[in-house]
Amino acid sequence: ESAQKGAHFIELCAQRGIPLVFLQNITGFMVGRKYENGGIAKDGAKMVTAVATAQVPKLTMLIGGSFGAGNYGMCRRAYSPRFLWMWPNSRISVMGGEQAASVLATVRRDGIEARGGSWSADDEAAFKAPIREQYEHQGHPYYATARLWDDGVVDPAQSRRILGLSLSAALNAPIQPTKFGVFRM
Known part of the structure; x- marks a missing residue:
């Protein structure tokens, strides 16, 4: 439901020429049968489409x-x-390091057991450790900034000033009209 509300909000802002500020602290869209039956894939796609076309x-x-x-x-x-x-x-990453390590370990364990083998808890821990380490290293903001995936790491105390200056700079260019496709809402 929140993804659909987000899509509506983005559409309204785009129609009125209002800039959008996204403050990200998101674990991802909800997963599971309940959310899938509730339409999270469809609603999430609407929000992504709204963001992409605004x-x-x-x-x-x-x-x-x-x-x-x-x-x-x-x-x-x-x-x-x-x-x-x-x-x-x-x-930032596709998923958290612990989740990625658990998913990959489950796949590995299932493969070993399907071949009639066994996998000890120590083997699993040794398998998961470098995956967690890689996700922690590559998900760090300095890693992203060093690769120019963003515009920099900012002191949280300076966020308001930086966002204000960024809005001021962004509003110096003309805003093009948004042409949304059909949303099946």
């Missing part, structure tokens, strides 16, 4: 975690925010 200035600041498809729905780099900033405590 022509108003979009500013994104990662203030916490940014994981999964929610990362895209909240205007990550692929969706052309005019500016994208990160706090030093933020993290």
Whole structure:
């Protein structure tokens, strides 16, 4: 339901020429049968479409975690925010390191057991440790900034000033009209 509300809000802002500011602290869209039956895939797609097609200035600041498809729905780099900033405590990746390690370990364990083998808890822990380490390393804001995936790491105390300056700069360019496709809402 929140993804659909987000899509409506983005559409209204785009129609009125109001810039969008995304403050990301998102673990991703909800998963599971209950949410899938509730339409999260459809509603999430609406929000991603709204973000992708809105022509108003979009500013994104990662203030916490940014994981999964929610990362895209909240205007990550692929969706052309005019500016994208990160706090030093933020993290970004497809999923959290522990979740990734658990998924990969489950696949590995199932494969070993299907071949008639066994996998000890120590083997599993040794398998998971480098995966968690890689996700922690590559999800760090300095890793992202060093690769120019964002516009820099900012001191949280300076966020208001930086967002204000960014909005001022973004509003110096004309805002093109937004042409949304058909939303099946």
